[in-house]
Amino acid sequence: MVSYILRKFLHLIPMLFVISFLIYLGIELMPGDAVDFMISPDEMATVSAEALAQMRSTLGLDKPFPVRYFIWLGNLLRGDFGYSLQSGVAVSTLVMNTLPATLELSVAALLISTLAGSFLGVFSALRKNSIADNALSIAGMIGVAIPQFLFGLIAIIVFVFNLGWFPVGGRMAPGQEAFLQRFEYLVLPAIVLGLSMTAGVMRYSRASMLDSLNRDYVKTARSKGLPEWRVNLVHGFRVACTPVAVLIGFRLPMLIGGAVVIEQIFQWPGLGVMFLGAVRSQNTPIVMMVGFFSVLLVLLASIIVDILTAILDPRIKFN
C-alpha cells in the first residue's frame, strides 16, 4: 500500500520536470527580460549598456538557457515562484489569495453535479423510455449545447433581476466573512456551474445503472423476493457507482478550469478571474505559474483518485 502510493508519486516527477521546462520556455519566449521590466522606458535611454550588462549578470540572465532553467527550478523548489510584472507581488501570494475562493466554488459545484447527476441518471434508468426519461435526456442535450456563460447570464437575469433572490455577484459583502453570511453569494454560481456539469454525470450513471440492472445478480436478488427498491438501490446502484466514481476522477481538471468563465460572470474573486486578468495584460509569470499549479493540482488529485479506487474496489491490486 505504502509502496503503491510512493510509486505513484515517483511517476509524477518526470512529468513535472517536463512540464516545468515547458512552462519556463513559455516565460522565456516572451519578448523582453526581467531587466526590461525593472527599468521604466524613459530611464532606459539614460542607462549605459555596461550598466545593463552588469545588471543582467548579477541577475544571472547572461548565463546559457539550461543554467537559467535550473536556477529557476531551484527557486521554485524553495518556494519562489516569481513576481507579477505589473504589481511586483509574489505569484505565490496571488495564488494563495485566490485559490480558496475557487476551490469553494468548484467543490460545491462538483457536489451538486455529482448528486444531481447520479440521482437523475438512476431515476431515468429505472423509468427507461418513459416521458420523464426522454424529457431528461433532451434536457441533458440542451444542457451540453448551451454555452456555460449564456446559462450564467440567463440565471442572473431570472434569479437576480427578476426574482431578486440572490446578490448580483462577488463572494461576500464587506465585513461578512463567516461562511453562513456569504452563503447566499455562493448559491447561484455554484448551482450554475454544477448544473452545467450535471448532464455528463447523468448520462453516464444512466448507462451504467441500465447495464447493472441487466446483470444476473440483480435478477437473482429479484427472484429471492427482495422488495424492488432494495433490488434497485442496494444491488443495482452499488455496482453502478464505480464507473461514476471514475468519471468524477476525470472531471477533476474542471475543478480549476471549469470555473474560469463562471467566476468572470459572477465576479467571483478566484484563481480564474486573476488568471484572465493576467492573460489580458500579458503577465507571463502569473499565466505560466497558474498553469503550473493547475497541472500540479490535477496530477495530485488523480493520484488521490487512484488510491481511493484501489481502496474501494478490492479487485484492483496494489502493483
Add this chain to the structure above:
Amino acid sequence: MSSKALNKKMDMLLARELAGELSHSKKSRTLRKLHANKLAVIGSGIFLVILILCIFAPLFTRFSSTDVDLRNRLSPPGSVHIFGTDQIGRDIWARILYGGRVSILVGMGSAIGATIIGVSFGTYAGYKGGFLDAMIMKTSELFMSFPQIILVLILVTITGQSLWNIIFIFVLTGWPSMYRMTRSQMLSIREEEYVQALRAFGINDFLIAFKHMLPNAIGPIFVNITLSTAMFILQESALSFLGLGVPSNVSTWGNVLSPAQNITILRENWWIWLPVGSVLTIFVLAINFIGDGLRDAADPTQIG
C-alpha cells in the same frame, strides 16, 4: 473477414443515416432507435439551414456586419433591423449570419485539423506500437494533464489573438483525445486475422495501417469529428465572449455575445444576446444530435 463485411454494412448504414434515409425505412429497428434517428434527421436539417444562411449571408441581409451607424444605436427589433442593432449601430441579424461563417469555420476547421493529426498519429503509432507510440502517448498525457481552458489561454498569451492562432491552438489542444481514440481502435483491430495475414504477405506497414485498418475504425472517428466541432464552437464563443478569442473587429458568435457582459445591456437590450445565443445553442444542439445518431449507427450492438 466477417468483421470486414460487418463494417461494410455499418458504413452503408452510416452513409444512409447521413442521407437521412433510415428514419422511415427499416421497420426492424426498435422504437428508441427510430426516435434517436429522428433527432439526427432534425439535427441535419437545422445544421444545413443555418449553414446555408451563413454561407449565403449576403442573400439574406442587406446590411454589413461591420458598418457602424451611430444614429441607430441599440435600436430594438423592427422592420428595418429585424433583430435590432448593437451599441454602435451594427445590424444584429447581419452579425449573426457573418459571425456564423467564422464560428463554423473555427469549429469545423479545428475539428478537422485535430482529427488529421490525431488520427494519423493514432493509426500509425497504434499499429506499430513501441517507442514512437510511447513517446506520442506521453506527449498526449502531457497535454491532457492541463485543464483545457487554462492550456488554451496560456497558448493565447504566447501566440497572441488572431483567427488562425485560435484555430492552431484548438488543433494543438484537440489532437490528443483524437489520438487516444484512434489508437485504442487500432489496438483491437491489430489482433484481427486479416491484419496478421497482410503482415505475413510482407505488405508495407503504412499500407496496412492506413489502407486496410483505418477504414475499419472510421465510424467512431466521424462521431468524434462532429462532437468536437460542437465543442470547439462552444470554446470559441467562450473565449471571444471573454475578449480573448478572435479579435473583436471580426464578427463571431462569441464576439456578438460579448456586450452582454455589461449588466445594463443584459437587462435592457435582450435582442443583443438572446437571438445569437439561441442560434449558437440550436446549432450546437443540432451537431450533437447528428453525432449521437452517427454513434448509434456506428455501434454494432445497436443495429437491429
